[in-house]
Amino acid sequence: xxxxxxxxxxxxxxxxxxxxxxxxxxxxxxxxxxxxxxxxxxxxxxxxxxxxxxxxxxxxxxxxxxxxxxxxxxxxxxxxxxxxxxxxxxxxxxxxxxxxxxxxxxxxxxxxxxxxxxxxxxxxxxxxxxxxxxxxxxxxxxxxxxxxxxxxxxxxxxxxxxxxxxxxxxxxxxxxxxxxxxxxxxxxxxxxxxxxxxxxxxxxxxxxxxxxxxxxxxxxxxxxxxxxxxxxxxxxxxxxxxxxxxxxxxxxxxxxxxxxxxxxxxxxxxxxxxxxxxxxxxxxxxxxxxxxxxxxxxxxxxxxxxxxxxxxxxxxxxxxxxxxxxxxxxxxxxxxxxxxxxxxxxxxxxxxxxxxxxxxxxxxxxxxxxxxxxxxxxxxxxxxxxxxxxxxxxxxxxxx
Numbered sequence: 001x002x003x004x005x006x007x008x009x010x011x012x013x014x015x016x017x018x019x020x021x022x023x024x025x026x027x028x029x030x031x032x033x034x035x036x037x038x039x040x041x042x043x044x045x046x047x048x049x050x051x052x053x054x055x056x057x058x059x060x061x062x063x064x065x066x067x068x069x070x071x072x073x074x075x076x077x078x079x080x081x082x083x084x085x086x087x088x089x090x091x092x093x094x095x096x097x098x099x100x101x102x103x104x105x106x107x108x109x110x111x112x113x114x115x116x117x118x119x120x121x122x123x124x125x126x127x128x129x130x131x132x133x134x135x136x137x138x139x140x141x142x143x144x145x146x147x148x149x150x151x152x153x154x155x156x157x158x159x160x161x162x163x164x165x166x167x168x169x170x171x172x173x174x175x176x177x178x179x180x181x182x183x184x185x186x187x188x189x190x191x192x193x194x195x196x197x198x199x200x201x202x203x204x205x206x207x208x209x210x211x212x213x214x215x216x217x218x219x220x221x222x223x224x225x226x227x228x229x230x231x232x233x234x235x236x237x238x239x240x241x242x243x244x245x246x247x248x249x250x251x252x253x254x255x256x257x258x259x260x261x262x263x264x265x266x267x268x269x270x271x272x273x274x275x276x277x278x279x280x281x282x283x284x285x286x287x288x289x290x291x292x293x294x295x296x297x298x299x300x301x302x303x304x305x306x307x308x309x310x311x312x313x314x315x316x317x318x319x320x321x322x323x324x325x326x327x328x329x330x331x332x333x334x335x336x337x338x339x340x341x342x343x344x345x346x347x348x349x350x351x352x353x354x355x356x357x358x359x360x361x362x363x364x365x366x367x368x369x370x371x372x373x374x375x376x377x378x379x380x381x382x383x384x385x386x387x388x389x390x391x392x393x394x395x396x397x398x399x400x
Contacts, residue, residue, distance in 0.1 A: 005246035005280075005395065006171045007231045010090025012082040013339040015224035015326045016051030020085050025343050028351050031370055033325050035208055035220050041190050042116075048204050050190055051222030051327025053078055064146070072142055073110040073133055074223075079143040079187030082225035086183060087147065090229035091241055094148045101152040101179045102144045103170050104227070105162025105186030107331040109136035112191045143187065151179070157331070160293075161252070161384035162186050163226070164334025164392055168250045170230045180235035185335030187225030194221055194330070209296030209328075211321035212305065212366045214358035219295045222327020226335035228342075242397075245342050248377070249282070249393035251275025256386060262300050266307025268389035269293070273311050273379060276393040280377070287317045287393075288375040289350050291337050292366070293383045294321020295328050300383065305364045320367040324354035334382030334390060341394050345375045 013020065016034025017027035027034065035051045053060075060077040061068060064084070086092075092100065110133035117127035132138055140155040156165045163186025170182035198204050198221060205218035228247075236243065253275065255268035262269070277284060293304055308316055322340050329336050344351060350373045353366035376396050383389040 004233065005248040006174050007233050007236045007243040008228050008245045008247055008342065009231050009236050009241045009243060010086045010092065010229035011227065011244065011339050011342055012085025012089065013224065013226040013336055014053055014078050014081045015329065015336055016053060016222055017325050019055065019081065021339065021343060024340065025347060027325065028340065028343065029349065029370060031352050031354060033208065033354055035324065035327050041192065041195065043192050043195055045195055045199070047206050048195065049208060049220050051220060052190060053223055071129055071133060073139060074112045074189035075106055075108060075110065075139050075187050076142040078189060078223065078225040079104060080146050082185065082187065083143060083147065083183065083227050086227040086229050092229060097148045097150050099151055099181065101170065101173060101182040102140070102150045103154055103156065103166040103182060103184040104140040104143060105156045105166040105331050106136045106139055106188050107157050107159055107162060108188050108191050108194060109139040110134045111193050112189055115192050158388045159384035159386065160330050160333055161382045161388050161390040162331035162334065164382035164390035165252060167228055167230070167247070167335060167338065167392060168252055168390060171247050171250060174230055174232050180232050182230045183227050184230055185225065185227030186332040188223055188330050188332040190221050190223045203297045205296060208355050209324055210355040211292070211294035211296045211323060211353055212301050212360060212364060213356045214360055216296045216298060216301055218297055219323065220327040222329040224326060224329045224332050224336050226332060226339045228335065228338060245345060246395045246397055247392065248395040249276040249280030250391065251279065252390045254386065254388045262303035262383065264303060266303040266310065269304055269307035269381065269383055270310045272389045272391040273307065276379065276391040280393045280395065282377060284312045286377050287379050288373060289344060289378045290317055290319035291341050291378065291380045292319050292321045293381040294323055296323065302360065304381070305360060305362050308364065316364060318350050318367045318373065320351050320353035322351050337382070338380050338392055341378045341380045345378055345394060345396055348372055348374055
């Protein structure tokens with residue numbers, strides 16, 4: 001496999017802190033969280049703060065020019081908004097889509113409509129058409145079809161590493177010569193299934209989450225979508241577009257320690273970061289910032305801390321979790337936080353780990369105030385249930 005870096009020529013994002021990259025950047029710099037009391041999800045559990053995209057489905061339909069009676073889901077609508085920005089920024093026209101692959105990670109898919117119409121499904125009286133939109137693959141197809149005909153559409157579903165693994169799959173396709181341009185990322189909405197499921201695991205916090213804090217008590221759920229346009233250097237140069245950043249390395253490992261819990265020694269996380277560094281040909285000391293998975297759960301943050309120590313030793317690079325800004329966007333987190341890493345590199349700053357006050361007994365301390373920094377190489381972690389852990393390594397293009 002060719003080890004040349006994959007070019008990133010465009011990106012788009014929608015999250016609780018913004019409906020595009022410009023709004024998300026402003027919120028990150030201002031340390032403004034989007035985690036609030038639930039507004040759009042129809043649930044009785046208002047005690048759990050969440051990071052919702054600040055639009056109703058009807059408002060998203062209007063922005064996208066989708067008819068009120070067209071079949072779609074919240075996950076798909078958010079995906080369309082993020083994909084639209086990514087395609088426009090990378091100057092990918094509708095005529096290019098038949099040569100472009102689309103890889104979109106999700107786990108919830110169309111669950112929001114399945115919940116809404118479940119009793120109708122049982123009676124067989126109405127809304128049966130939404131059964132076809134329930135599965136993850138159908139959700140990606142709906143997103144893709146809004147823009148035209150693509151060379152390929154597929155859907156990785158590996159829980160919270162789904163979007164990161166979509167990006168890895170896209171990069172592998174380019175490096176193996178299976179594609180010259182791939183749009184990859186993920187989309188995920190909050191559902192009652194989500195909220196109640198994580199509540200049953202007893203890992204939701206009724207306060208704003210506090211990753212890597214001694215008082216951490218769980219995560220806040222979030223939602224959103226983000227996509228990266230990946231290209232071979234030759235393809236991008238032929239059409240005269242520049243690289244925003246390089247995907248210089250990546251790694252995926254599965255330690256299979258437990259169905260939901262991370263391994264105590266962070267083995268999967270360690271192996272994923274190690275593989276990313278080796279692919280990029282970089283030493284740990286080259287990394288200027290780590291966007292940690294950092295969910296705020298007692299188990300994840302301790303496990304990830306051990307993995308960071310194993311990779312970097314006593315000289316940890318600056319690191320933070322941006323989940324206090326957006327909530328944990330689960331399957332979409334890998335691509336949303338990848339876009340945040342690109343914004344940090346391009347604009348020269350390290351995002352704050354909001355809400356932090358007390359160090360873990362291991363002594364790892366995240367960046368607690370947004371600060372300026374010249375970043376050449378950045379790691380972005382996304383870890384999923386079952387120990388399916390992924391790391392993406394982004395590098396600044398030479399001369400940029």
